[in-house]
Amino acid sequence: MSNDTNNNPSLKESATFDRATMAEIRRAANTGIYDIRGFGAKRKVPHFDDLLFLGASMSRYPLEGYRETCNTSVILGDRFAKKPIKLDIPVTIAGMSFGALSANAKEALGRGASIVGTSTTTGDGGMTPEERGQSSKLVYQYLPSRYGMNPDDLRKADAIEVVLGQGAKPGGGGMLLGQKITDRVAQMRNLPKGIDQRSACRHPDWTGPDDLAIKIQELREITDWEVPIYIKVGATRTYYDVKLAVKAGADVIVVDGMQGGTAATQDVFIEHVGIPTMAAIPQAVQALQEMGMHRKVQLIVSGGIRNGADVAKCMALGADAVAIGTAALVALGCNDPKWDEDYKAIGSAAGFYDDYQEGKDPAGISTQDPELMKRLDPVEAGRRLANYLRVLTLEAQTLARACGKNDLRNLEPEDLVALTVESAAMARVPLAGTNWIPGQRF
Amino acid sequence: MMTVDLAAQSVRDLNKALHECKDNLTEKEWVVTNPKGNHNIAVGLDADISVDIHGHAGYFCAGMNKTANITVHGNAGQGVAENMMSGVVRIKGDASQAAGATAHGGLLVIEGNAGARCGISMKGVDIVVKGSIGHMSCFMGQSGSLVVCGDAGEALGDSLYEVHIYVKGTVKSLGADCIEKEMRSEHVAELKGLLEKAGVDENPLDFKRYGSARQLYTFKVDNASAY
Numbered sequence: 001m002s003n004d005t006n007n008n009p010s011l012k013e014s015a016t017f018d019r020a021t022m023a024e025i026r027r028a029a030n031t032g033i034y035d036i037r038g039f040g041a042k043r044k045v046p047h048f049d050d051l052l053f054l055g056a057s058m059s060r061y062p063l064e065g066y067r068e069t070c071n072t073s074v075i076l077g078d079r080f081a082k083k084p085i086k087l088d089i090p091v092t093i094a095g096m097s098f099g100a101l102s103a104n105a106k107e108a109l110g111r112g113a114s115i116v117g118t119s120t121t122t123g124d125g126g127m128t129p130e131e132r133g134q135s136s137k138l139v140y141q142y143l144p145s146r147y148g149m150n151p152d153d154l155r156k157a158d159a160i161e162v163v164l165g166q167g168a169k170p171g172g173g174g175m176l177l178g179q180k181i182t183d184r185v186a187q188m189r190n191l192p193k194g195i196d197q198r199s200a201c202r203h204p205d206w207t208g209p210d211d212l213a214i215k216i217q218e219l220r221e222i223t224d225w226e227v228p229i230y231i232k233v234g235a236t237r238t239y240y241d242v243k244l245a246v247k248a249g250a251d252v253i254v255v256d257g258m259q260g261g262t263a264a265t266q267d268v269f270i271e272h273v274g275i276p277t278m279a280a281i282p283q284a285v286q287a288l289q290e291m292g293m294h295r296k297v298q299l300i301v302s303g304g305i306r307n308g309a310d311v312a313k314c315m316a317l318g319a320d321a322v323a324i325g326t327a328a329l330v331a332l333g334c335n336d337p338k339w340d341e342d343y344k345a346i347g348s349a350a351g352f353y354d355d356y357q358e359g360k361d362p363a364g365i366s367t368q369d370p371e372l373m374k375r376l377d378p379v380e381a382g383r384r385l386a387n388y389l390r391v392l393t394l395e396a397q398t399l400a401r402a403c404g405k406n407d408l409r410n411l412e413p414e415d416l417v418a419l420t421v422e423s424a425a426m427a428r429v430p431l432a433g434t435n436w437i438p439g440q441r442f
Numbered sequence: 443m444m445t446v447d448l449a450a451q452s453v454r455d456l457n458k459a460l461h462e463c464k465d466n467l468t469e470k471e472w473v474v475t476n477p478k479g480n481h482n483i484a485v486g487l488d489a490d491i492s493v494d495i496h497g498h499a500g501y502f503c504a505g506m507n508k509t510a511n512i513t514v515h516g517n518a519g520q521g522v523a524e525n526m527m528s529g530v531v532r533i534k535g536d537a538s539q540a541a542g543a544t545a546h547g548g549l550l551v552i553e554g555n556a557g558a559r560c561g562i563s564m565k566g567v568d569i570v571v572k573g574s575i576g577h578m579s580c581f582m583g584q585s586g587s588l589v590v591c592g593d594a595g596e597a598l599g600d601s602l603y604e605v606h607i608y609v610k611g612t613v614k615s616l617g618a619d620c621i622e623k624e625m626r627s628e629h630v631a632e633l634k635g636l637l638e639k640a641g642v643d644e645n646p647l648d649f650k651r652y653g654s655a656r657q658l659y660t661f662k663v664d665n666a667s668a669y
Contacts, residue, residue: 031663032663033661033663145563146525146544146563146565149525149544150506150525150527150546151486151488151506151508151525151527154506177660177661178659178660189584190546190565190566190584190585191584191585191603191604192603192604192659195603195659195660196659196660196661198582198601200563200582204524204540204543204544204559204562204563204581205502205520205521205524205540205543205544205562206501206520206521206540211501211520214481214482214500214501214502215501215502217481217482218481218482218485218501218502218505221453221454221457221482221485221486222485222486222505222506223486224457224458224461225454
């Protein structure tokens, strides 16, 4: 690799010890502590860009793009719950905590989701009135820390998501650093102001899938079997995890791939644990199909969803819906170039900012600073999110119609091909122009 | 007094009837017979009622309790009174692991012994154990009080925040950042009140107090060996 900064082609940069690697070694040597950051995996991994749709032609009959309907609604959790959730679009907002995010950001997420008839999700830290008030459909996360957990909020929820892990850090807990612990955050979490708040990696009162089945029964009993119970896992041994989750009694399973974001964890965790979202979906679908539960227990996938093509590809691989986190924050204004000078002032730049744990977000999203929070107007930000969600839906519909499908959930793996051998093997669709799926017989 | 026989009715029937007491309180005294280790008995209650369970209860008995006074005349399984908010839960026998886990308030009395992780991540509840408690108890305990009239197992109070721990007997070992602390007059008074509330006849002056050294409250690389 040539050194482009010195304009001297004879200088050769190491591919193994490149400048970013050396900078990290120097940072570690200077501080003696691992790098903690937010956002998701930044390394390049096989992703949905490596898949293409086979639009209709002679052998398939397309639908008229502007005149023929393509259903986008989906019902989640009709296995046991008296009141399953109906989403108008199959794109939901993933769990993100009040504490990690400002109250204005949480309110904006609720507003945007409600405008387009989809759900949003609480996070580690409990349910805020702003979020509940502005979310027509709210999923309440049941996390190992149980910060802010109480039966009153549990009963206010439209669904309960038992979180076993997340894609950015499967097997890891969380950390909200002291600088983000204001009086309100501290009060909601029953902890002193200003200290680091650790979130456990395991639930405190059950271990293993047999216990989880009893825990789910408890949650159903407390809520009188009214609302669906989701189980969320980080994508690792997805085939087995999904089977165990179904056996434990989940109504809905959420699989979060390694590109999924986080508010704060070790960089080494984000980049080196878990599998790509695209690789996890076929494992989950296989597990559901083998149990005769595909479409009966709904599958939500998340981790790196950016556009309608990603949505459509997830659904073609067998998902019932997707969840977005990072993309939703970007729609609100995270990393917006209009704050570039402020990002530079704290050692970052628009498009690169990932130090959510520091609470200095110039966009007023991942902060508890009252002055910074004012920068985010929850009404305007909610409108932006709604616009973005509409675009995701319209794009997915466009692709589905081109494949001749009048419902996004009618998309199927047969509609897809892969650009690379790796993506063909992971997504279990043929390499483009061939009928070869690596690892499977012709 | 209303009696529910779990040999004839389901746990669902019982919980539904108990939940209805919140808006339609027609009976304040409830008796449950033949629990036979069923799970999730009397969970999510939110009414000023008493529930006496005659026999052994399974997992998560009295989970997320508010206001109610629940007594198990037998042993209780894993996670008894987990995430309790208020009220009183009394176990006449022994309790399995994770008793009072993450509980935010109220009083949990265990007249026998408690297993591992008693009071794990507790957030304001008061727990009084007449017997001994198992290993890793009060792990990441945030607030409230844990009183142990017998002995405590290994790694008591590991990664502790602000829980007040009082132990009369021996402590096999203390967890990271948990230390013995001076028993001042206000602590004697607090312990005396807790013992009285629990109906336990012990002398507060026979107890030692343990709490957080507060050295792990913010990450310091010098403490890396403690993590």
